[in-house]
Amino acid sequence: MSDDDRRRLSPEGASRRKFLRTVVAGAAGAAGVGAAVSGEGVDWEALLQKNFREMSREELDAVLRRLEKKYSKRYGKDVKVSATGPLEGVVYGYGLDVSRCIGCRKCVYACVDENNQSRDPQIQWIRVLEFERERVERGFVMEDGNPYYDHEQVPAPGKVYLPVSCQHCEDSPCTAVCPTGATWTEPDGIVVIDYDWCIGCRYCMAACPYGARKFNWGDPSVPDADINPNMHLLGNRPRSRGVVEKCSFCIQRVRDGQYPACLEACPVGARKFGNLLDPNSEIRYLLENKRTFVLRAELDTRPKFFYFWGTA
Amino acid sequence: MNGLIQFVRFAQGSAAIVLRGSRQYWTWVGLLLLVIATGVAAYTNQLTHGLIVSNMRDPMSWGFYIGNFAFFVGVAAAAVILVVPAYVYQWGPIREVVLLGEIMAISAIIMCMLFVAVDVGRPDRLWHLFPGVGLPNFPSSILVWDILVLNAYFAVNFFVVTYIVFKSYMGQPYKPEFVYPIVFLSIPLAIGIHTVTAFLFMGLKSRPFWNTAILAPRFISSAFCSGPALMIIIFRVLRAVSPIPISNAALRKIGELLGYAMAANLFFLGCEVFEQFYAPTRHTIHAEFQWFGLQEHGIAVYTWFALVCNSAAFLIFGISRLRDRINVLTVGCVLAVAGVFIEKGLGLLLPGLTPDMLGEVYRYAPSLNEVLVAAGVWSIGALFFTLMARVAMAITLGEFRYQQK
Numbered sequence: 001m002s003d004d005d006r007r008r009l010s011p012e013g014a015s016r017r018k019f020l021r022t023v024v025a026g027a028a029g030a031a032g033v034g035a036a037v038s039g040e041g042v043d044w045e046a047l048l049q050k051n052f053r054e055m056s057r058e059e060l061d062a063v064l065r066r067l068e069k070k071y072s073k074r075y076g077k078d079v080k081v082s083a084t085g086p087l088e089g090v091v092y093g094y095g096l097d098v099s100r101c102i103g104c105r106k107c108v109y110a111c112v113d114e115n116n117q118s119r120d121p122q123i124q125w126i127r128v129l130e131f132e133r134e135r136v137e138r139g140f141v142m143e144d145g146n147p148y149y150d151h152e153q154v155p156a157p158g159k160v161y162l163p164v165s166c167q168h169c170e171d172s173p174c175t176a177v178c179p180t181g182a183t184w185t186e187p188d189g190i191v192v193i194d195y196d197w198c199i200g201c202r203y204c205m206a207a208c209p210y211g212a213r214k215f216n217w218g219d220p221s222v223p224d225a226d227i228n229p230n231m232h233l234l235g236n237r238p239r240s241r242g243v244v245e246k247c248s249f250c251i252q253r254v255r256d257g258q259y260p261a262c263l264e265a266c267p268v269g270a271r272k273f274g275n276l277l278d279p280n281s282e283i284r285y286l287l288e289n290k291r292t293f294v295l296r297a298e299l300d301t302r303p304k305f306f307y308f309w310g311t312a
Numbered sequence: 313m314n315g316l317i318q319f320v321r322f323a324q325g326s327a328a329i330v331l332r333g334s335r336q337y338w339t340w341v342g343l344l345l346l347v348i349a350t351g352v353a354a355y356t357n358q359l360t361h362g363l364i365v366s367n368m369r370d371p372m373s374w375g376f377y378i379g380n381f382a383f384f385v386g387v388a389a390a391a392v393i394l395v396v397p398a399y400v401y402q403w404g405p406i407r408e409v410v411l412l413g414e415i416m417a418i419s420a421i422i423m424c425m426l427f428v429a430v431d432v433g434r435p436d437r438l439w440h441l442f443p444g445v446g447l448p449n450f451p452s453s454i455l456v457w458d459i460l461v462l463n464a465y466f467a468v469n470f471f472v473v474t475y476i477v478f479k480s481y482m483g484q485p486y487k488p489e490f491v492y493p494i495v496f497l498s499i500p501l502a503i504g505i506h507t508v509t510a511f512l513f514m515g516l517k518s519r520p521f522w523n524t525a526i527l528a529p530r531f532i533s534s535a536f537c538s539g540p541a542l543m544i545i546i547f548r549v550l551r552a553v554s555p556i557p558i559s560n561a562a563l564r565k566i567g568e569l570l571g572y573a574m575a576a577n578l579f580f581l582g583c584e585v586f587e588q589f590y591a592p593t594r595h596t597i598h599a600e601f602q603w604f605g606l607q608e609h610g611i612a613v614y615t616w617f618a619l620v621c622n623s624a625a626f627l628i629f630g631i632s633r634l635r636d637r638i639n640v641l642t643v644g645c646v647l648a649v650a651g652v653f654i655e656k657g658l659g660l661l662l663p664g665l666t667p668d669m670l671g672e673v674y675r676y677a678p679s680l681n682e683v684l685v686a687a688g689v690w691s692i693g694a695l696f697f698t699l700m701a702r703v704a705m706a707i708t709l710g711e712f713r714y715q716q717k
Binding site for chain 1: 361362363364366368369370371373374428433434435436437438440441446447448449452453455456459515516517518519597665667669670671672
């Protein structure tokens with residue numbers, strides 16, 4: 001599926017909206033609110049930008065070029081911002097072997113590096129919880145988990161580790177509550193956020209049953225040298241203060257046929273990824289042959305992130 | 313055309329009235345302006361540095377602002393408790409004060425809107441919510457519903473108040489066939505703003521503490537406590553500073569209604585406590601945090617304090633010998649406002665979000681910056697009320713009438 005085939009919202013209202021939008025956003029800009037918020041002076045094109053799903057191919061290209069120019073200048077390197085669309089016949093699924101995970105947090109830091117997460121204030125899309133092995137036999141209850149474990153060596157004896165990030169739910173509570181349609185599920189199952197459309201009300205954070213969504217409380221900062229210049233508009237490109245972000249299954253990598261960064265960083269092979277629609281994929285093998293489970297199954301959000309006990 | 317000229321003169325006259333007043337009046341307005349200026353400075357600081365100047369963080373992503381929002385929606389909804397006896401039953405003593413109640417509703421809605429506006433991370437993008445220009449996620453997002461009903465309720469009350477005040481300025485009786493349909497519309501809307509605001513929280517299946525069918529009834533019962541109680545306090549102040557005729561009979565009647573509302577409120581609370589603690593599950597951890605604090609007792613003290621306030625207020629409202637003494641009734645009202653402000657503000661937000669979805673207990677209390685911004689919003693609401701009430705009272709007292717030139 002090409003970008004042009006992307007599911008769009010009511011294109012018929014687009015020109016009327018464009019006019020009204022100019023008027024309203026102009027007023028907001030004139031009031032200098034935009035300037036105060038972004039701290040970079042009024043960026044008219046950014047202020048008037050449409051929701052991603054309402055942009056034409058040309059408008060989208062203009063946005064991508066504008067951002068590439070802006071980021072290349074800001075970080076002093078050649079930045080590429082793409083909006084590669086979903087692949088035909090693909091719905092992504094993730095598998096995590098709880099019996100293998102050693103709690104080393106290599107995935108957490110690979111994710112931070114790949115996805116340009118703020119170093120200060122610190123934002124991490126993956127959180128690893130440590131549980132007592134014997135408690136887990138009765139199921140994972142989040143309050144029993146400890147995200148702040150700090151051992152000389154992992155895995156600590158008698159412990160089990162549970163990395164949690166966005167579960168990319170089929171029936172995602174976060175997208176349902178978003179008042180502006182700034183977050184939605186793509187045809188390949190990835191729940192994405194339009195960082196230029198999010199108003200930062202944080203309703204999605206209250207709705208998410210997995211604590212996956214993170215807010216930019218202050219100005220995010222990533223050292224220029226550490227910026228990953230291979231960016232996707234709905235994924236790892238820099239976020240502004242006041243918007244929500246989360247795991248995108250490494251949309252900039254997986255739509256190019258690569259594995260997510262967390263999977264490649266895992267030293268024990270606990271992480272699996274693939275196409276749920278492909279009967280020969282590894283993820284399908286796991287679903288059919290292993291004891292898989294999802295978190296908070298009783299909420300019926302139907303995550304596409306599956307945990308399983310591979311060896312024990 | 314003639315009507316337009318009259319209305320322009322009414323508007324000019326209103327402006328003249330609010331610019332004229334005793335030293336007491338100007339001290340009050342000056343104080344409000346001072347707090348508003350402080351709030352604006354604090355909000356500018358928030359715009360400059362981001363919401364990091366608040367104490368909200370990822371585990372506690374809503375705090376004092378949204379708590380205040382929930383509380384003031386209740387205050388706004390409670391105007392209906394005066395509207396029904398005034399317009400439906402034509403009960404004299406209440407009819408005298410209904411306008412002030414509606415003015416309070418308008419002021420409360422203004423505060424609600426402001427509390428949502430100061431809470432968002434990108435206020436420059438608020439237009440994304442508006443139909444036509446933005447992309448409101450309707451009907452899926454309850455927040456969009458809430459914005460719609462709040463605006464409708466604001467419009468209805470603002471229209472009724474302006475129309476009735478303007479008519480009495482002209483010395484003409486208002487047309488009941490014109491006012492009544494709109495007033496009747498305000499009754500379901502008042503229940504609606506509160507129900508929808510409760511649904512905002514109830515609709516989150518991730519938050520078991522809020523995901524309870526009794527939340528909307530609880531919101532309405534507590535609204536019928538806090539709103540009328542605040543009204544009685546304000547009426548007593550107005551009576552002390554002006555010759556406005558507000559009878560004790562009206563206050564006692566409102567006090568009696570408060571007794572029923574507080575009884576319902578405490579009963580609903582009891583139902584929740586029973587459900588949580590008689591058959592506890594792992595979800596009860598939120599109620600344990602609320603009532604016992606999970607190791608640290610800060611929030612538990614706050615919760616029990618609210619219960620004591622509400623119970624004492626119930627005794628005062630429920631025992632006629634106490635209620636009939638206006639000073640004791642006023643104490644009951646202060647207790648009820650304090651109790652509900654806790655119960656429906658941070659008392660709702662803190663246990664709802666703590667522990668967070670991954671089990672973390674983050675102990676939130678608002679930062680100074682948050683409190684200053686909130687105080688600014690309260691003062692804007694109070695200033696609106698003061699100015700509108702001043703015009704309405706001048707007309708009621710016959711100081712301000714249309715004169716043929």
